[in-house]
Amino acid sequence: MPKNYQLLKGIVITLGILIIAMVITLVVASVMKYNDQKRAEAKLVEKYSTPQSLNPTVSMPFDISLILEPGQEIITVEGHDLGILLSLGTADVIEKILLVSFSGKIMGTINTR
Numbered sequence: 001m002p003k004n005y006q007l008l009k010g011i012v013i014t015l016g017i018l019i020i021a022m023v024i025t026l027v028v029a030s031v032m033k034y035n036d037q038k039r040a041e042a043k044l045v046e047k048y049s050t051p052q053s054l055n056p057t058v059s060m061p062f063d064i065s066l067i068l069e070p071g072q073e074i075i076t077v078e079g080h081d082l083g084i085l086l087s088l089g090t091a092d093v094i095e096k097i098l099l100v101s102f103s104g105k106i107m108g109t110i111n112t113r
Helices: 005-049
Strands: 073-079 083-090 093-101 106-111
Touching: none
Parallel strands: none
Antiparallel strands: 073 083, 083 093, 093 106
């Protein structure tokens, strides 16, 4: 055994201090990362919880001609992000639902018969 116990004692104390400093650094880094993740999650929740306004792709009015069957009428009209939903039918019975884009094209049809 070496007779210089002061040097060994100094090395052990220094290593102990370094270990404690690293543990503190790890704890602080973990807390910071956790807070960043929570902040990012809060931003996502805020982004998707606020109502999205309608942003039509075409700002000019459009013209569409619908050919209705005899006795058929437009029952409801609703605006959505993708376009306008039209419910067609007779005597308040919906027979067909159309999705019309803001450019005037029929994007989809649902027949309910």
